[in-house]
Amino acid sequence: MIRLQGVSKRYKGASTYAVRDLDLEVRPGEIFGFLGPNGAGKTTTIKMIVGLLKADQGKVLVNGHDLTLDPIAAKRSMGYVPDKPDLYPRLTGLEYLNLIGDVYGVDGPTRSKRLAHYLEMFQLTEAVGDLIQSFSRGMQQKLALTGALLHAPALFILDEPMVGLDPKSSHLFKEIMREHVKQGNTVFFSTHVLEVAEQLCNRVGIIKQGELIACGTMEELRTGRDRDGSSLEKLFLELTDEGGSYEE
Amino acid sequence: MKSRVISLYSAMLNTHYGLSAGKYYYIKKKQRLWEPLVIVASMGWLLVLAVWFAWMLTEQLFLGGLAFGQPHLALISGTLIVSVLGLFFGFFNVLSTFYFSNDLSILLAWPLRSWEILLAKLGVIVTGQYILNALFLLPIGIRYGLLARVGVGYVVSAFVVFLVLPVIPLVIASALSVVLMRLVNLSRYRDKLTLIGGILLLVIVFGGTYWLQQNVGTDDPSVLLEQLLSQADGLVKAVGRVFPPSVWAAQAMAYAHTSQGWINLLYLVASSALGLIVLYVLGEKVFLQGVIAGLEGSRGGKRRKKVVLEHVERGAFLTLLSTERKLFVRDPNFALNGLIGYVLLPVMALLPLFGQNLEGNPFEQLNFGEMDPLLVMGGISLFFMVMIAMSMIPSTTFSREGRYLWIVRTLPLSIGQIIRPRVAAAQVVNTVGCVLGLLPLSYLFGWGVLEVGFGIVFGLLLSSVVAYLLVILDLSRPMLNWINPIKAVKSNFNSIVGMFGTMVIAFLLGALFFLNARTATLWLIPLELLLVTGILGGLAWFLTRNVAPKLWAKI
Known part of the structure; x- marks a missing residue:
């Protein structure tokens, strides 16, 4: 579903790489957790996958489409929610969702059904007619999630999706992720909350200073290389404890 | 220790005029050194002219x-x-x-x-x-x-x-x-x-x-x-x-x-x-x-109407056009700056009607009512073109999105599909504004329906291709990092360059019309308008196909 081949990115004027020589494959039907300390390159990687940043080197393939050669087909197959979902403040929630629905070509009956489902689930049905600027951060996050799910994307990409969600919404959202992959779709998300990754992910990747330092199922990571089945937290700290982090 | 007001003022001044950013890029990093040069080159002679005047x-x-x-x-x-x-x-x-x-x-x-x-x-x-x-x-x-x-x-x-x-x-x-x-x-x-x-x-x-x-x-x-x-x-x-x-x-x-x-x-x-x-x-x-x-916001204590989730299905073009128009008109910063020209012109023209005499009307003294219909037509076309640049809608279209631009950038649309509704949205506002402005002017000067009608048609064509070029201008260097939305329009280099460039075209065309009037070749005006529209349209087509995709990927 996602294939990164030797992807590197160095920001203009920076002396170090934000992401370096990254090879990664995320398969259909799995929830993949992308972990790493602050400034490790998680958001940069995600932005390259969704087409917000251009990789300096390497290839990004989404659902078989090369993001450089066929960005539109690649984008059509994914839904993305950034870490800070800045949405047009002067549109109403419904106007924003209809914009997304129209652009992704979601037909009327399907759109109505999905909107009713997700808005009800996220308790946004009443507020959706208000301007987005009046929404709380959590509400904006839920609206962005609804927008990203509206066209039932084969690949769902989320940057820190749990930030700003209340426990109930957070629980619901985990259920949505599980349901989404059950239908053969893929979820790729970054998080700092290791428990969430531990509960949800089929596989996780750990990135540090722009390089992938570990990748596999929880079991593989726990038992690999002389480890004694320690928790993900312990493993994460063990893998990322040396060296400082730097800004992306 | 500085007083709170002075500290606050220094910080705001710094942010407003980008002083630290300038120091960082131009002095420390020695990057983007061409920017001040371009600004001095494009504005310097205007300043000299103003001082001389x-x-x-x-x-x-x-x-x-x-x-x-x-x-x-x-x-x-x-x-x-x-x-x-x-x-x-x-x-x-x-x-x-x-x-x-x-x-x-x-x-x-x-x-x-x-x-x-x-x-x-x-x-x-x-x-x-x-x-x-x-x-x-x-x-x-x-x-x-x-x-x-x-x-x-x-x-x-x-x-x-x-x-x-x-x-x-x-x-x-x-x-x-x-x-x-x-x-x-x-x-x-x-x-x-x-x-x-x-x-x-x-x-x-x-x-x-x-x-x-x-x-x-x-x-x-x-x-x-x-x-x-x-x-x-x-x-x-x-x-x-x-x-x-x-x-x-x-x-x-x-x-x-x-x-x-x-x-x-x-x-x-x-x-x-x-x-x-x-x-x-x-x-x-x-x-x-x-x-x-x-x-x-509007949430607190307000009784909500029951939201009906029904909607009209539209294609990407219409939905983006409508969104662009809404986002412009709903933000007072954008709307006040962009629409004021459309409001002031008819007001200025109409004020004398409510005054004590018509002789005080500055337009009256210019004998616009006596003008040849072809000149009126040409003038109206130029009016459409100048106003679309003055509105700043096309020349700041990407800049105005600021940190919200991620939404459009992740949509599965080509840059051509993104540019077209923006041009159309600017044209919708411009057409409404210009036509409303033209009504009192036409009445005042007694212009005929034909010359006004043809002027609008030529004006629509000319302003559309100019709008295309202005959108691409903003795409080439959008101002996305702003705190105050007014910076995205009024302090935006693209809007200044856009207005200036359009004025130059209008000036040249105006001079040509003047020559036509002097040499009794007014019949050439429609051809000249079509020729300029064709040249600018060709340029816009070329840039949209060959340059815009690269600029879009580079943002």
Whole structure:
């Protein structure tokens, strides 16, 4: 579903790489957790996958489409929610969702059904007619999630999706992720909350200073290389404890 | 330790003018060094021209005024012009800086008094006004000083006047906007009311000024001019009715060697101080409530209507067009700046109809009613083209999105599909604005339906291709990192270059039409319009296909 081949990115004027020589494959039907300390390159990687940043080197393939050669087909197959979902403040929630629905070509009956489902689930049905600027951060996050799910994307990409969600919404959202992959779709998300990754992910990747330092199922990571089945937290700290982090 | 207001003012000034960013890029990183060069190259000659114009005008007015015993005509004109301009542009600046800046939510959380925020913000606007005033007032002041052979008193007085002059217009603009925002924030239709209120206030200010000018003593402009120049200080008195501080300023400078001059200076300083006190009181009593009401949004306590999830399915083009239009019109910063031209033009044309005579109408004297229909048609086409650039809608389309641009960038659309609705949205607003402006003008000058109709058709074609080019211009270098939305439009280099470039095209076409009129080849005008539209359209087509995708990927 996602294939990164030797992807590197160095920001203009920076002396170090934000992401370096990254090879990664995320398969259909799995929830993949992308972990790493602050400034490790998680958001940069995600932005390259969704087409917000251009990789300096390497290839990004989404659902078989090369993001450089066929960005539109690649984008059509994914839904993305950034870490800070800045949405047009002067549109109403419904106007924003209809914009997304129209652009992704979601037909009327399907759109109505999905909107009713997700808005009800996220308790946004009443507020959706208000301007987005009046929404709380959590509400904006839920609206962005609804927008990203509206066209039932084969690949769902989320940057820190749990930030700003209340426990109930957070629980619901985990259920949505599980349901989404059950239908053969893929979820790729970054998080700092290791428990969430531990509960949800089929596989996780750990990135540090722009390089992938570990990748596999929880079991593989726990038992690999002389480890004694320690928790993900312990493993994460063990893998990322040396060296400082730097800004992306 | 610096006082809180000074600290706040320094930080705001730094952010507003990008001083730290400039230092970082140009001095520390030695990057983007071409930017200041381009700015100097494109604006420098305009500045030189403005200074030269002010210098020459002062000389003419001094010599002309001397014959009527009013040599300080130039000082009065200069102070009046900068004051009126300060009031006009200050209103927009104040509204956006005081109420629509993204920094308000941060500032309100800090232990700052309401007046401290207000004063620091006003300080930033006043600083900007000093720069503009310096361009116009310094050459006037220096040239007048040299011609009148003034003494030290004049220099001191002129310096004080320069420092104080921007205060009153900006205090008036601030007071108007503080009161306006307090009133509109009580309503759920805040955005619409801000827009309508802003436009109404400007119409009142300009209408009032016009009314005063029309009522300074006589209906006949020639008699009026004679009266103004023959009576001692006739013009001074007339201007004094329009905006007294500009008279105090001029007289403080002109009579700096007498007690009359110092009394006028005292008036000016005292009234500025009084204005600041009024603003302080308004700041304490009204400003904060207005800001908080604005930040609260429309949620609190409001009874919600039941939301119907029904919708009309539209294609990407129509939905993006509609979104672009909504986002522009709903933001008072964008709408006030972009739409004001469409409002002011018909208002200015219509004002004489409500006055006492038609002879006072400046348009009337230009004999537009006598123009050849082909010239009218050409003029209307140029009007459409110039107005679409003046609206700044196409030349700031990506910049206005700022940090929200991620939404469009992740949509599965080609850059061509993204550009087209933006051009169309700009054209929808432009067409409505221009047609509404043309109606009173056509009525006033008695233009025929055919010439107006064809003018609109050619205007639509010409302004569409110009809009295409302006959208691509903004795509090449969008200004995405702004705190105050007004920076995305008014302080945007793309809008300035766009307006300037369009003006150049309009000027060249206008010169061509003039030549046509002189050589009796007016029939060439439609062909010339089509040719220019074709050339610009070809360029727009080429850029959209070959350059825009690369620019889009580079953002």
